[in-house]
Amino acid sequence: MGVEVSGLTKRFGSVQAVTDLGFTVEPGAVTGFLGPNGAGKTTTLRMVLGLITPDAGTATFDGVPYAALPDPVRTVGAVLETAFHPARSGRDHLRVYCRAAGLPTARADEVLTAVGLATAGRRRAGGYSLGMRQRLALATALLGDPPVLVLDEPANGLDPEGILWLRGFLRHLAHEEGRTVLVSSHLLAEMEQTADRVVIVGAGRLVRQGSIAELRSGSQGAGTVLVRSPEADRLAAVLVSAGLSAQRGDDGTVTVTGTTPAGVGARAFAEGIELHELRAEASGLEDLYFRLTAGQEQFAAGSPAPTTGVAAR
Known part of the structure; x- marks a missing residue:
């Protein structure tokens, strides 16, 4: 039923x-x-x-x-x-x-x-x-x-x-x-x-x-791509020049937003950059929830007010 x-x-x-x-x-x-x-x-x-x-x-x-x-x-x-x-x-x-x-x-x-x-x-x-x-x-x-x-x-x-x-x-x-x-x-x-x-x-x-x-x-902007390459610096530069957000990691990884694994792979192939890993990072429910309900909270709190010099009550 x-x-x-x-x-x-x-x-x-x-x-x-x-x-x-x-x-x-x-x-x-x-x-x-x-x-x-x-x-x-x-x-x-x-x-x-x-x-x-x-x-x-x-x-x-x-x-x-x-x-x-x-x-x-x-x-x-x-x-x-x-x-x-x-x-x-x-x-x-x-x-x-x-x-x-x-x-x-x-x-x-x-x-x-x-x-x-x-x-x-x-x-x-x-x-x-x-x-x-x-x-x-x-x-x-x-x-x-x-x-x-x-x-x-x-x-x-x-x-x-x-x-x-x-x-x-x-x-x-x-x-x-x-x-x-x-x-x-x-x-x-x-x-x-x-x-x-x-x-x-x-x-x-x-x-x-x-x-x-x-x-x-179906969530706009929900895709994040993780790519690993021995040429991570060069790959990041190529992706940034293409207008993408690419953050360099410490272990040969680059985290890319605003595209898909296929898009990253195509740019790497065109530049002859070797890839060791390429995958989409799935967003969890919490991330999706906050993205989808942004601005719809009944009570939206700001940053905590400073307490220095304020007497406790």
């Missing part, structure tokens, strides 16, 4: 939160939902889940909006926030949800085991760490065994071991079980290792969507 967002638009008073936003989330893949603070990510997820009514546009699950799903608990599992009664155990919290949704209460123990809380299930949830609360929220989303998961910052509060577990868990749900997984996150390095596709938004609009490889190939 896929998710399709088309033309979503929402304004809150004078604030245009989301504008004509459209993207798709495919089954069998983890899709990262990325963007600066204030980009409209949470507002979009709430519209997808029917919690906010859009001014225009639609969000559907195989063509059906959330409000019209005949059995939403068994169709979509969501984590937008961690809410629970602090005096109730994690197990009892889940059993309450089971009864409300008409699910067998035995399902509570199954999902506790799935998220690694089996031994903590009978403890009061008020004593859980933030990471444990995130796992409990994920367990709640899994109660109905839904084919679609919509998760807002599920890694918040997880330690490195927990983040590694979450990565493998989400990829298992998508790749092995064929579920549709949409995850918003600010952990770009982790998303690079977790997500199959990404949807990047800025100022409430779609910036780019696709696989990381597709984003690399």
Whole structure:
């Protein structure tokens, strides 16, 4: 079951939160939902889940909006926030949800085991760490065994071991079980290792969507070429004379921007320059993200103000 967002638009008073936003989330893949603070990510997820009514546009699950799903608990599992009664155990919290949704209460123990809380299930949830609360929220989303998961910052509060577990868990749900997984996150390095596709938004609009490889190939100026030659100085001079940026390294390398490996190879061949290595350096997700969202931050900080002579308060 896929998710399709088309033309979503929402304004809150004078604030245009989301504008004509459209993207798709495919089954069998983890899709990262990325963007600066204030980009409209949470507002979009709430519209997808029917919690906010859009001014225009639609969000559907195989063509059906959330409000019209005949059995939403068994169709979509969501984590937008961690809410629970602090005096109730994690197990009892889940059993309450089971009864409300008409699910067998035995399902509570199954999902506790799935998220690694089996031994903590009978403890009061008020004593859980933030990471444990995130796992409990994920367990709640899994109660109905839904084919679609919509998760807002599920890694918040997880330690490195927990983040590694979450990565493998989400990829298992998508790749092995064929579920549709949409995850918003600010952990770009982790998303690079977790997500199959990404949807990047800025100022409430779609910036780019696709696989990381597709984003690399479509990002203007994203290409950097690394070339190694015993004639590195001469090669750098040739490239600079051609109007390219060429930075000489200490080990016979030259880093070139503004061209392709084929372009560098052609110029070296024309000048009879011997090459020992020639390759494109792939940009990581973090580099691509900051390039694509430049200028769209809600809060752009300047350089830190000098503190010399300023009394501490």
